[in-house]
Amino acid sequence: MxxxxxxxxxxxxxxxxxxxxxxxxxxxxxxxxxxxxxxxxxxxxxxxxxxxxxxxxxxxxxxxxxxxxxxxxxxxxxxxxxxxxxxxxxxxxxxxxxxxxxxxxxxxxxxxxxxxxxxxxxxxxxxxxxxxxxxxxxxxxxxxxxxxxxxxxxxxxKARILFETLLRRAFFIAAAIAIVTTVGIIASLLIEAVRFFSQYGLLDFFFGTHWSPNVALREVAAGAADEDVGGSTGSFGMLPVMAGTLLVATIAMAVALPIGLFAAIYMAEFASKRVRDVVKPTLEVLAGVPTVVYGFFAALTAAPFFRAIGLNLGLDVSAQSALAAGAVMGVMIIPFISSLSDDVITAVPQSLRDGALGLGSTRGEMVTKVVLPAAFPGLVGAFLLAISRAIGETMIVVMAAGVSAKLTANPLESVTTVTVQIVMLLTGDTAFDSLKTLSAFALGITLFTATLLLNIAALTAARRLGQRYE
Amino acid sequence: MAKKTGIKIKAADVSVHYGDKQALHNVSLDIEAKTVTAFIGPSGCGKSTFLRCFNRMNDVIPSAKVSGSIQLDGAEINDAALDPVLLRAKVGMVFQKPNPFPKTIFENVAYGPRIHGLVTSRREEQDVVEDSLKKAGLWGEVSDRLHDQATALSGGQQQRLCIARAIAVNPEVLLMDEPCSALDPIATTIIEELISELQKKFTILIVTHSMQQAARVSQKTAYFHLGELVEHGTTVDIFSNPKNDQTEAYISGKIG
Structure with missing residues (x-):
């Protein structure tokens, strides 16, 4: 049976x-x-x-x-x-x-x-x-x-026609599933976030400068003593967390943007075919490294390295610093930026290069005065996508940035990010209807909105580039 | 008949290879100054390849190898020590498809003078732009919108802008690679009249698919076939009395 x-x-x-x-x-x-x-x-x-x-x-x-x-x-x-x-x-x-x-x-x-x-x-x-x-x-x-x-x-x-209709519907359903899933994710985030905001003020959340959600790991955080103000209910001002995210993302972009862009320019405009055939796949291998491995690298190699340099210069670098996490995250994003920028730069028509060279430009002048301005909207799109990856990245910051929510712009200190806090709030023993866990969804929807806006801006920019050369 | 004004360029024994394939076979040709010389022949005959030898644009293609000698006013341009960047300031080029930069009309024309340091003040720059646009017969149409995007112009206007851009650096020779093939008949007529006008100041080499165009604008014609220079001479002679059977077959429309 x-x-x-x-x-x-x-x-x-x-x-x-x-x-x-x-x-x-x-x-x-x-x-x-x-x-x-x-x-x-x-x-x-x-x-x-x-x-x-x-x-x-x-x-x-x-x-x-x-x-x-x-x-x-x-x-x-x-x-x-x-x-x-x-x-x-x-x-x-x-x-x-x-x-x-x-x-x-x-x-x-x-x-x-x-x-x-x-x-x-x-x-x-x-x-x-x-x-x-x-x-x-x-x-x-x-x-x-x-x-x-x-x-x-x-x-x-008319079996052929009927089967064709069937296939078309199947394709439509596949596409619809992707959209329905997205809507479902947003809805589940929204519902929990609304529950959070029914118990905690909107303004207090978005503009509060004190983040102390009563995390189990709170004792570890530096300066824990003065964080008891919120008491057992915790206090959920997201500014310090957002500031940490922006600090790490800014450092990451400061590393990834110039290196990625220059690598792309080199590959697209200067490298011989043989060099390009080696360099491009090698760079793309970097993109395949799991982020948790970057996390190891940040926590075990980069952070002590920056700390040692800091000691030599007489600077006090925290064992977990925004600098270490941001720099390694930047390395992670380099292939992302270089690969996207390379596509964008290669898409600039050869006729523009010929025009510039035919007027007696050097290759450098051709790149800076003609090719890059022509590719600019697409490059902006690539950078925005990279930023949205940087602020959504979790593993590296969990391992290397720290957990203490401090409102600081000093990259040598340890900071925490939105993603780290979400991980902290939702792991371990938690009741699913406490303010503490619900705050994770409020953070989540904030992060989601931010990356969504960045992605829309990126797509709009890229489309504008596409229209120019149709 | 064009009057004799001396030899501007002497090409001797020029061959071009793309990888293993030879695209041009030992071409020798003298180009007269302030004359329009047309290169005609069927597709793939090497006429564009030959044209690109005169400003070393074949350097841009990694697999291309050029041999032989080309002398501009007695100076060898295939000399490895010669900077192609300087050569291209003397030998301007207009391409098959209009390729204005995605900048304003003014910026397009000012581009060459700026990179070559030909203008020192804003005032001079404006004069050069105005002068070049006038020579290219475009000034009347764009004088009130110099700071609009160049890509918004019509195809014919874009091509005249590219001509203005090329002559703004005050070259001695102008290379034109099928400059009208992407244009309608009216725009083509305007460009052809412009070429006749420009001939007074520049030595012009033009590649064209249209035999009527070659007959209308050029004084000298060279006919290419399969990478070889088959026949060259005055345009009148080539079209009325071709000596070679291939040339006759091509210009009478039997091949091509």
Whole structure:
């Protein structure tokens, strides 16, 4: 019995039926055409694809709907039983009990509690029934669809056109999923952020200069003693956190922008083909290094290095500094900027270069006076995209920038960033409805809005470049 | 008939290779000063390649190799020690497709004089721009909008702007690589009249696909085929009495 109800065997069955439908439909149209001495409207395989798609689609739809819909339904039933069993418990504890029941039913934990065991049995049985029901419904839907499609298959059917329509819809759905997901992410952020702002003032959040969300790691932070002002509720002024983000991003761009741009100019305008073939892929390898590896590098190599230099110069450099995190982040972004800028510079028409050289410009004059101004909008776009990456980057700053929220412009001190705070707020033991965790969503939506605006600006700039040379 | 005014350029035994492929075979040709010389021939015959030898624009193509001798007023331009940047100030070029820089009309014309240090004051710069635009026959159309983007001009205006840009550095020779092929007939007529006017001051070499154009604007014509100079002489002779069968076939429209 379990063979026919398990998910993988059901999937296998669906595929087998679909292939059979394909083969039979193809054969049917070939034979019918031969018997009537007519030429089918489409190639035989389109009839197979048409009927095969009909076999797959309803089954797939039912599966998706079932998977999304059945679990909450069963949970709700068990919840009712739980309330009957434990009439005195609070909502939070009921959720806990539900999780226990689910785990017992799945065989993950054991229990001696009679009530729980009984509930777990009920739960397991409900799951089993749901699974049986699923298999029946899926197969029924498939059967109906296959019969419908198979009966329609005849040489006169415009299978090629119908299959084309089907494909077009499939492409549309794929595109729509990306958009729906984005909307879903924004919505989930927004809902939690709204909950935060219903308990905490908008102005206090955006313009407050004190950030002390009562993090577990707070003792580690420098100057922790005077941060107790907020008390147990914490205080959520995001300015110090935003300032830290901007400081690190500025340092990163100060490193990445000149190096990336100059590397791109070199590759696009000066390097021989042989040099370019080596340098360009090498630079792009940098882009493939996981950010956590950059994090190691920042924390273990760059930070002590800057500290040592600082000591020699008589400067007090913190062990975790905005400088170390920003510089390494800059290195990470170099290939991003150089690759985008290289594309933009290469897109400037050769005729402009010829024009400049033909007037007796040196290559340097050609680049600075003609090519770069022509590429300017696209370069701006590339930089904006890079900035939006810098402020969204998490791993390097988590490992190298620090966690103390200080309102400072000194790159030698440790700072914290929006992304670091989100990580801090949402890791470890947290209740999901406390002000502290909710503040992470407020930070998240702020960060999201900032990067979204930067990306829109970048795309607009790039489009303006495109229009110029159409 | 053009009157004799002396030889401006002497090309001797010029060959060009692109990688392994030879695009031009041992071409020798003398160019007269203040004369329009047209290079004609079917596509791929090497006429544009030859034109690009006169301001060393083939240097821009990494695989190109030029051999032979080209003397401008007796000075060798293929000399490795010669700076092509200085040569190109003396030998200006107008390209097939109008290629104004994405700057204002004024900036386009002022570009050359600025990089070569030909103007020292704002006043001088304005004079050079006005003078060049007048010579290119564009002044009347743009004098009230010098600070508009050059890319907003029509194709024919853009090409005249490119001519103005080229003559603003006061070159001695002007190379034109099919300057009218991207233009409509009216704009073409204007440019052709302009070429006849410019001929009084400059030595002009023009590559063209249109035999009528060669006949209208040039005094000398050179016919190229498969990278070789087949025949050259006065335009009247080439068109009325070609000595070579290939030349006759081309100008009478049998090949090409």
């Amino acid at each position: 379990t063979f026919f109800t398990s998910f993988s065997s059901l999937a296998l069955l669906i595929v087998v039926i679909a292939i059979a439908t394909y083969l039979f439909s193809r054969r049917k149209v070939t034979q019918a055409a031969a018997a009537d001495h007519v030429k089918p409207h489409s190639l035989a395989r389109y009839y197979g694809l048409y009927a095969g798609a009909w076999a797959l689609l309803p089954a797939f739809l039912v599966l998706v709907v079932w998977t999304l819909g059945s679990q909450p339904f069963i949970d709700a039933n068990v919840q009712t039983l739980l309330v009957q069993a434990y009439p005195d418990l609070e909502k939070g504890f009921l959720d806990l009990k539900l999780a226990q029941v689910q785990n017992i039913a799945a065989g993950l934990i054991e229990s001696q509690d009679e009530t729980l065991l009984k509930l777990a049995d009920d739960y397991a049985e409900a799951l089993q029934q749901a699974s049986n029901l699923r298999t029946s419904i899926v197969l029924l839907a498939m059967l109906v669809a296959v019969i419908y499609a198979y009966r329609r298959v005849s040489p006169a059917l």
